[in-house]
Amino acid sequence: MNLRALKPPHETRTRILDAAEELFMQHGFEATSMRQLTAKAGANLAAVNYHFGSKDALIAAVFQRRLDAMNTARIAELERLEKEAGGRPLSPRQIIGAFVGVSLRMIEDAKGGRNFIRLLGRTYSDPQKEIRSLIGRLYAPAMERFKAAFERALPQMPREELIWRMHFMFGTLAYTLAATDTVQLIAGCKPEDRYDARLLEARLTAFLEAGLLAPLHGAADVKKAA
Amino acid sequence: MNLRALKPPHETRTRILDAAEELFMQHGFEATSMRQLTAKAGANLAAVNYHFGSKDALIAAVFQRRLDAMNTARIAELERLEKEAGGRPLSPRQIIGAFVGVSLRMIEDAKGGRNFIRLLGRTYSDPQKEIRSLIGRLYAPAMERFKAAFERALPQMPREELIWRMHFMFGTLAYTLAATDTVQLIAGCKPEDRYDARLLEARLTAFLEAGLLAPLHGAADVKKAA
DNA sequence: ATACCATTCAAACGTTCGTTTTAATTTGGA
DNA sequence: TCCAAATTAAAACGAACGTTTGAATGGTAT
Numbered sequence: 070m071n072l073r074a075l076k077p078p079h080e081t082r083t084r085i086l087d088a089a090e091e092l093f094m095q096h097g098f099e100a101t102s103m104r105q106l107t108a109k110a111g112a113n114l115a116a117v118n119y120h121f122g123s124k125d126a127l128i129a130a131v132f133q134r135r136l137d138a139m140n141t142a143r144i145a146e147l148e149r150l151e152k153e154a155g156g157r158p159l160s161p162r163q164i165i166g167a168f169v170g171v172s173l174r175m176i177e178d179a180k181g182g183r184n185f186i187r188l189l190g191r192t193y194s195d196p197q198k199e200i201r202s203l204i205g206r207l208y209a210p211a212m213e214r215f216k217a218a219f220e221r222a223l224p225q226m227p228r229e230e231l232i233w234r235m236h237f238m239f240g241t242l243a244y245t246l247a248a249t250d251t252v253q254l255i256a257g258c259k260p261e262d263r264y265d266a267r268l269l270e271a272r273l274t275a276f277l278e279a280g281l282l283a284p285l286h287g288a289a290d291v292k293k294a295a
Numbered sequence: 296m297n298l299r300a301l302k303p304p305h306e307t308r309t310r311i312l313d314a315a316e317e318l319f320m321q322h323g324f325e326a327t328s329m330r331q332l333t334a335k336a337g338a339n340l341a342a343v344n345y346h347f348g349s350k351d352a353l354i355a356a357v358f359q360r361r362l363d364a365m366n367t368a369r370i371a372e373l374e375r376l377e378k379e380a381g382g383r384p385l386s387p388r389q390i391i392g393a394f395v396g397v398s399l400r401m402i403e404d405a406k407g408g409r410n411f412i413r414l415l416g417r418t419y420s421d422p423q424k425e426i427r428s429l430i431g432r433l434y435a436p437a438m439e440r441f442k443a444a445f446e447r448a449l450p451q452m453p454r455e456e457l458i459w460r461m462h463f464m465f466g467t468l469a470y471t472l473a474a475t476d477t478v479q480l481i482a483g484c485k486p487e488d489r490y491d492a493r494l495l496e497a498r499l500t501a502f503l504e505a506g507l508l509a510p511l512h513g514a515a516d517v518k519k520a521a
Numbered sequence: 522a523t524a525c526c527a528t529t530c531a532a533a534c535g536t537t538c539g540t541t542t543t544a545a546t547t548t549g550g551a
Numbered sequence: 552t553c554c555a556a557a558t559t560a561a562a563a564c565g566a567a568c569g570t571t572t573g574a575a576t577g578g579t580a581t
């Protein structure tokens with residue numbers, strides 16, 4: 070009989086991924102050594118190279134494990150809303166909520182989700198080109214899907230402007246999640262508030278929706294003048 | 296006679312700072328070795344430790360050189376606008392413009408400004424705590440000043456909400472500037488557009504202004520419900 | 522010229538890194 | 552039970568890192 074379920078097939082593999090997630094978040098990729106990583110995972114130094122091949126492959130695996138699930142969840146939520154709406158285009162707020170919600174739902178997960186979300190936020194601007202392109206590839210399907218949804222919701226908005234505003238929205242989300250305990254550039258912000266995901270979600274969504282729906286003429290004027 | 300002006304007093308020091316700015320932007324702090332850095336600067340390997348003391352001190356010097364100037368310019372622009380307004384509070388758009396404008400003016404500078412702006416954007420979420428706190432310290436005076444200006448412009452907005460929206464605005468700016476040639480998460484964005492700073496400034500300002508002035512009731516409802 | 526100072530230079534230091542190797546151990550199916 | 556494959560373990564590899572050292576250099580004032 071098959072008792073695989075009793076002892077997970079890739080126990081140390083998973084422990085390594087979890088340890089990597091946390092250490093990469095805390096210290097970055099380069100500053101995290103294989104020795105401290107395997108020590109934290111309770112594994113041998115050679116275990117990473119055995120299970121993943123190299124440190125770089127481990128980094129890729131860390132992102133793949135979570136990002137695939139996240140973007141699948143995003144698309145599923147979007148399609149659920151679309152089915153619910155029955156043919157009619159969704160509201161911008163609904164689309165924003167589907168995208169932002171998944172991130173914030175994950176940051177509420179104390180296990181490892183929070184570590185990953187922060188790691189992800191700071192990796193968007195990682196100097197290493199390979200890492201960035203990997204993330205871009207993992208995001209691509211969801212991005213195409215959401216872009217299409219926004220185009221349907223905002224048919225009057227120029228495509229180029231929409232892309233920029235999606236870019237701004239994405240940046241706001243990324244920075245907000247990455248910086249949840251980092252730079253306190255603006256004094257007076259109580260850290261306790263930062264983990265009230267409900268309140269943060271409402272604030273963030275209101276900000277993003279307003280930005281997305283900002284009047285057009287400002288940029289249009291500049292373009293006409295140029 | 297004094298001929299110092301013909302040969303700058305800290306020539307190699309400046310060359311090292313410029314090389315560091317570029318290499319840190321391209322590869323990050325840890326991935327940039329002293330050997331490639333000094334080679335690019337045309338200096339000896341020991342030059343960094345002689346002029347700055349250590350690699351970490353060099354990193355600090357890179358940020359200090361530019362950030363002090365940037366924030367001084369921001370505050371000066373803000374005070375110019377306030378003097379021009381003569382006692383009346385500035386509009387949110389004016390305040391945003393004063394903050395954003397300095398960054399975009401600097402990214403137009405092909406010399407080294409662009410390198411620094413991108414380096415700065417990706418360092419806000421650097422894993423190293425010391426680097427982040429250094430940036431926080433260098434930003435503090437300007438942040439206090441702009442916070443006060445926003446409070447004067449938006450007396451009806453709750454302080455806590457304002458701080459969050461400033462946070463969002465800052466994140467959008469940081470990500471946008473840092474990612475000017477990094478992750479292309481949303482397809483269809485022509486890279487040529489990304490350096491039309493005029494157009495970018497108009498787009499960014501419109502987005503930020505709308506976000507800052509977003510209706511309040513969304514977050515308030517959630518807070519009431521909690 | 523001489524002494525002096527800041528700067529530059531080549532060389533080496535000790536440490537840590539990611540990876541590899543080889544052997545021991547555990548695991549699962551016939 | 553036994554074998555083969557999968558996994559873990561200990562040790563060592565060469566390379567690259569940031570930093571230090573002590574001598575050489577070049578300009579400046581006495």
